[in-house]
Amino acid sequence: MLLVVAAFIVAFVLLLYMISPLISPKPLKLNGAHVVVTGGSSGIGKSIAMECYRQGAFITLVARDESKLVQAKKEVEKCAINDKQVVLCISVDVSKDYGQVESVIKQCQEKLGPVDMLVNCAGTSFSGKFEEVEVERFRSLMEVNYLGSVYPTRAVIPTMKERRMGRIMFVSSQAGQIGLFGYTAYSPSKFALRGLAESLQMEMKPYNIYVTIAYPPDTDTPGLAEENRTKPLETRLISETSGVTQPEQVAKIVVKDAIVTMGLFRTVALFYLGSFDSIVRRCMIEREQSKAADKRE
Ligand SMILES: NC(=O)C1=CN([C@@H]2O[C@H](COP(=O)(O)OP(=O)(O)OC[C@H]3O[C@@H](n4cnc5c(N)ncnc54)[C@H](OP(=O)(O)O)[C@@H]3O)[C@@H](O)[C@H]2O)C=CC1
Numbered sequence: 001m002l003l004v005v006a007a008f009i010v011a012f013v014l015l016l017y018m019i020s021p022l023i024s025p026k027p028l029k030l031n032g033a034h035v036v037v038t039g040g041s042s043g044i045g046k047s048i049a050m051e052c053y054r055q056g057a058f059i060t061l062v063a064r065d066e067s068k069l070v071q072a073k074k075e076v077e078k079c080a081i082n083d084k085q086v087v088l089c090i091s092v093d094v095s096k097d098y099g100q101v102e103s104v105i106k107q108c109q110e111k112l113g114p115v116d117m118l119v120n121c122a123g124t125s126f127s128g129k130f131e132e133v134e135v136e137r138f139r140s141l142m143e144v145n146y147l148g149s150v151y152p153t154r155a156v157i158p159t160m161k162e163r164r165m166g167r168i169m170f171v172s173s174q175a176g177q178i179g180l181f182g183y184t185a186y187s188p189s190k191f192a193l194r195g196l197a198e199s200l201q202m203e204m205k206p207y208n209i210y211v212t213i214a215y216p217p218d219t220d221t222p223g224l225a226e227e228n229r230t231k232p233l234e235t236r237l238i239s240e241t242s243g244v245t246q247p248e249q250v251a252k253i254v255v256k257d258a259i260v261t262m263g264l265f266r267t268v269a270l271f272y273l274g275s276f277d278s279i280v281r282r283c284m285i286e287r288e289q290s291k292a293a294d295k296r297e
C-alpha cells in the first residue's frame with residue numbers, strides 16, 4: 001500500500017517536472033502591448049494583426065508592397081477596441097539587408113515603444129517537382145522564410161533581454177514537420193525555423209522571453225492561391241487529406257498559444273529540456289555573480 005502511494009507521488013513529481021517547461025509564469029496581456037507582425041499585409045499575418053488589435057495591441061505591420069500595407073492597415077483599424085490604438089506600417093524586405101531590418105525595428109520602437117511580441121509571418125511558398133524547380137528558388141525560399149525570420153528576431157532580442165520580457169513567434173507549416181512531395185524547396189526552409197525556434201528558446205528562457213512556433217495546414221490566403229498555380233497533382237491530393245483552414249482560425253490559435261500556453265511545440269525530450277534549462281540558468285547566475293564581484297573590486 002505504502003509503496004503504491006510512494007510510486008504515485010514519485011510519478012506525480014516527475015510529471016510536474018516534465019511539464020514545467022510548458023508552463024508559463026504569466027500570460028502576456030496584449031492590451032497596450034506593441035506587436036510587430038512581419039508579413040502583416042496579407043493572409044495569415046494580417047489575420048494575426050487583426051486578432052491582436054481586437055485584444056487592444058498597438059501594431060507595426062512590416063512587408064514590402066506599400067499599397068497592400070495601407071489597405072491592410074485600414075482593415076486592422078476596423079478591429080479597434082479603444083481610440084488610443086495605432087497601426088504603423090513600414091515597408092522593408094525582411095530577408096535582404098540586416099542593417100535595414102534593424103533600423104526598421106528601431107524606428108517602430110521609437111514610435112510605439114519597445115516590442116513586446118514579434119510575429120515572424122513574412123514568407124512565400126512554392127511547390128513543384130524537384131528537378132523542375134529553378135535552382136535559384138532553393139536559395140530565395142531559404143532567404144525569405146529562414147533569414148527573413150532570423151533578421152527581425154535578431155533585431156528585437158537585445159531590448160527584450162534588457163527588459164527581461166518578450167514573445168517571439170515563428171510561422172512554420174505542416175510541411176515544416178514532415179517533408180512532402182512537391183515541397184523540396186519549401187519544406188527545408190520551414191524545418192530550419194524549427195531548429196532556430198527550439199535553440200533560441202533555450203537561450204532566451206532565463207530572460208523570460210518565450211518562443212513559439214506554429215505549424216499551420218493549408219490556409220485560404222493569396223499566398224496559397226499563388227502556390228496552387230504550380231502545384232503538382234500528387235501534392236494537391238496529399239494536401240487535400242488535411243483540408244483548407246481559414247486564416248482567422250489559424251490566427252486565433254497561434255495568438256493564444258503565444259500569449260498563454262507557450263512553448264507547447266517542445267513535445268520531444270521534455271525531460272532533457274528541463275535539465276538543460278537548469279544548466280543554462282546556472283551558467284547565467286554564475287556569470288552574473290562574477291560580474292558583480294568584478295565590479296566590487
Ligand atoms: N497559406 C498557407 O497555406 C500556409 C502558409 N504558411 C506560412 O504562413 C506565412 C504567411 O503565408 P500566407 O498568409 O499564405 O502568405 P501571403 O502571400 O498571403 O502573405 C505573405 C506576406 O508576407 C509578406 N512578405 C513576403 N515576402 C516578404 C519579404 N521578403 N519581406 C517582407 N515581407 C514579405 C507579403 O507582403 P509583400 O509581398 O508586400 O512583401 C505578405 O504580407 C508564410 O510564411 C507561409 O509559408 C504556413 C502554412 C500554411
Ligand SMILES: CCCCCCCCCCCCCCCC(=O)[C@@H](N)CO
Binds near residue numbers: 175217
Ligand atoms: C505531426 C505531423 C503532422 C503531419 C501532418 C500531415 C499533413 C499532410 C498534408 C499536408 C498539407 C501541406 C501543408 C503545407 C501548407 C503550406 O505551408 C503551404 N500551403 C503554404 O502556402
